[in-house]
Amino acid sequence: MASVKLNNIKKRFGNVDVLHGIDLDIKDGEFVVLIGESGCGKSTLLRLLSGLEDISEGDLYIDDERVNGRSPAKRGIAMVFQSYALYPHMNVFKNMAFGLKIAGKDKHHVTEKVIEAAKKLKIDHLLDRLPRELSGGQRQRVAIGRAIVRDPKVFLFDEPLSNLDASLRVQTRVELGKLHQELKSTVIYVTHDQVEAMTLGDKIVVMNKGRVEQVGAPLDLYHHPKTQFVAGFIGSPKMNFLPAKIHHADPENTQLVLESGRIIHASIDSSALQKGDAVQIGLRPEHMSLDCTDNRFEGTVTLLEHLGELSYLYVDMGQEGELVLKVDGDNHHQAGDHIQFGIKPTHLYLFDRDGKALNRVNAHLSPATPL
């Protein structure tokens, strides 16, 4: 069990900068999820942490010890790979025992450790099998088991669920969560799936183009995204954005004007901006409602997606743009319907030119938890 501290970590491949200075504090026992689109540097960061790649610049501390340049095993980390990376010529037992054997642990101890871990993961009946004789889910467990037996200070997971089918993914996700609660170990987990991030993480690190975009608890990121990128990344369907201009800048009640000339009221501090500045309004699909009388919009339904308990309405609002609404599953709308809907001023988000979020006033849900 250990804390991990990253201090201005940079990575260059040749002349290409991949990571531009990452700072991160991970507490003992924390489950941290690195999330971002492919190519954002999250997997590279994980490989730097593991010691498989050298850190170009910056300091990495595990338990307050600087571990740059130390080999993976000496850092006390264990890694679960996306492909599982099981040794194809070794049976499950040997796969799990390999690290301990290399470390020169005595046979008795190794056997005990492996069997204990196998029981915990319910794969103790598979110890004689070769990886190719296992199902995807079983391989996944063996890969986790191989990490557990070494009692690492930090677990690194590289998209461990992405090779599983949908139902197995949900099940394994739940089990991973339970396993973490049981082991109480520090976990760093890379994924591109926001559901995994929201459900598993104590803390989520959103990465974009080699930088940390925002760090926070799952609900923090949802309620208080600091940038348009984070706002668009967390939430499903993703947040709608409409281009607009400041009509009246104000520290509390900002007025915005859409392309069509429609005026929108938002409880946002826009005192730093001036009338006429271009901004993006963010509207979450779940915050718009047909009954709400504030900020009325109107448009034509172009498509409906019924998910059972709720439906997604795709609405065309002419020159104002297009929106997705999340509405109750019991609605009777049809494509082509003309509908009206509204959104409370406190529910709106506003992003300036550079994609930075403006402060929301009285954001009526939980305040940002300080990190």
Added chain:
Amino acid sequence: MHYILRYVMTSSNQHDEKKPFPWHLVFFLGPGLLIYVVFSVYPLLDTLFLSLYDEQNGQSSFVGLQNFITLITDETWSQAFWNALVNNFKFFAIHMLLQNPIGLILAVLLSSPKLRLSSTYRTLIFMPTMLSVVIVGFVWQLLLSPLWGISENFLYDIGLGQYFDAWLGKEGSALITLGFISVWQFVGIPMMLIYATLLNIPDDIIDASVVDGANSFQTFWHIKLPLILPTIAMVSILTFVANFNAFELIYAVKGALAGPNFSTDLMGTFFYRTFFGFQLQQGSASMGAAVATLMFLIILVGVMLFLFFIQRRIQRFQF
């Protein structure tokens, strides 16, 4: 051919009376199969039969296994036969001891991560493999010739001059030297095949062993080597077949007599002499066929051993 067509006909008749005769099958398979059967399968089988006959004075008569008994026991034949067979095993041993280990080392070095110029090395080291064995034989004959003295001078330059000898001309060293030459030429094949297998091992598996704490030697020994064993086994059987079939190198460098004093005689050259004759001995098709049959059996046994013991035990790995 005929019974194959009949097979085709009966099978299609069973399934559907009205189905027309599958001419397209004859069209696609016929020409290739015909040439292969007439010029490869039939001659091989015919050779096996021929080895049971004696053809003298234009008369051929069935003699059963007499040709083989002559080969193995008759004094004029058996000495040459056993000599060639033993030499051939030595020749094979030289390849196994040198060609495959060197190929393995080169392949491992070539596959080191982030190695610059790796494809250039690969292309250049493979170059001799492309040349005709005959040409390679002559090239080395010139290089090792005491007349020219290139090798001798080279050895003096590195301080080993007193060890130089006309290796190709001495009974004791000629076969080993030819073995070295052949290894020099063909080391590219094990190198390339092992290299390909190494490339196919996913990086993740190597990474996993690094994370598990293995150093590069342990990673090689515990992970890579077991995974390339099937390739090494396959290279070995390819080498076996090629060695027991070798002829050109000996013929080019030492002629059909495989001198000095038959010390470089292999099954291939022995077969050639038996079939076409040499000096005072007349060539004999049936004795030639008998030698070829023995070569066939040796190769067959080798391949079978490979298929049933090695191939079955060493599984291929799907990644």
Added chain:
Amino acid sequence: MNLINRFMPSNGYRQLPKSVTVHAVLLAYTVIALFPILVVVINSFKERRAIFRDPLGLPTQDSFTLIGFEQVLQRSDFGLYSWNSLVVTIIAVGLVLLLGAMAAWALTEYKFKGNLFITFLFAMGIMIPIRLGTVSILGLMVNLNLVNTLTALVLVYIAQGLPLAVYILSEFVRTIPKELTEAARCDSVSEYKIFFCIILPLLKPAMATVAVFTMIPIWNDLWFPLILAPGESTRTITLGVQQFVGQYVTDWNSVLSALTMAIVPVLILYTIFSRQLIRGLTSGAVK
């Protein structure tokens, strides 16, 4: 400094000694592989005296000569030998590819009795060298009146090349999605058209690999030219060089030039096709 940078991986310094060792070993072996060939090629352009006095030196203005090549061309018909090799190789490889592709297609696409047997028959040919049937092949060629013709060589080489071609191409045909042919059959396209218009173009990359693998042993073969077509007019380049060197073994200029003339075209072709060949070798087509 520049040199060090070139040979150092990006995260350098720690790995420097190891990567230098790797390069040293590979470079040393590359020299071992190329040195004999280079010595022969270089000396073929030198005068006899220079060949002996300074075998490792490059030809200078004084020692440069083409006399060896002139003598080779005078004393033997190298042009004809090369032409014979070229004709035999091209026709044999072309037919191996075509017939091999057709057979591979038939054996993988159609189910019929005897399919397994024929597949096995071809598979045997990969391991059992055709050379062992030489006694009968010669008899057969005598009966067919084909001794000392290029046709004899072409026929034997087709038989020699087909097994591996059928094997590699069958593996490849198996990777072609069934939907392609099924869609065509639904449109009642004939089996012939399906093969020639759909399958054959798809097989091109695999056929390139097969071509290289088939070509090398044919071009380099000595055994069958020596036995089936030793006559002056049907001699292939390999046989021609072997006979020439045997005959003029003491004329160093000629011998070196003859070897150079046999080596250089192959190396040029190799350089052109090496990418293809190595891709074929490493793609697992011959595993």
